[in-house]
Amino acid sequence: QSALTQPASVSGSPGQAITISCTGTSSDIGAYNYVSWYQQHPGKAPKVLIYDVSSRPSGISNRFSGSKSGNTASLTISGLQAEDEAYYYCSSYTGTVIFGGGTKLTVL
Amino acid sequence: QVQLQESGPGLVKPSETLSLTCTVSGASITNNYWSWIRQPPGKGLEWIGQIYYGGSTVYNPSLNGRVTISVDTSKSLFSLNLNSVTAADTAVYYCARGNWPLGDWFDPWGQGTLVTVSS
16 A cells, blocks of 8 residues: 655645645545644654544644545645644545555645 | 543653553453554544454554554553654654454544653
8 A cells, every 4th residue: 555645845825725635546535534733843752633534623723624536635725824834644544544655745 | 332442651751662551441351342543742643553352453554564563452451562662753753442343433533642752
């Protein structure tokens, strides 16, 4: 099972919206509505932002939203803030769980 | 508030067995999935496997049968054994609770523990 494909980096200015893509196959993202997204600051454990493609756990800002089309899932962060600068990882259920390679978000 | 805490040796010799424990507090270890996830230095996340409190397990096939995850409900902890380790197994190891219905999304996570494989 190969890792999901994410862009290595994205950037945006405060207040803007950015989207991070996560591309898989018809055996993972395309087969299940079980995509989740995590935020990880340096030296910290990951924190879940989105599960089941577009659901947010309690306490997560509605600036974070998720979607899926075919074999590609997306995370959108609106109203970008300095504290959003971090690494972001997608994951998908496949019978097991696979992660994307991660995307570094830089807030300019 | 659910909290998870990893513990175990920070240094393991090549070809030996890496053993870690995750102690769960603030939640019952029953009726939940429990997973191990690792992250090599400077790299991305890799799911290792999960256990359901009843003892059923699922493992990452890329680890070629080197993994065993077990649970001790009396002590509210679950454990990871990874045998025949090499330098490629050097990573921060996280334990996490997998959520319903499939245990495929993880919250909360432990703080992580760095395990280095070196002679």
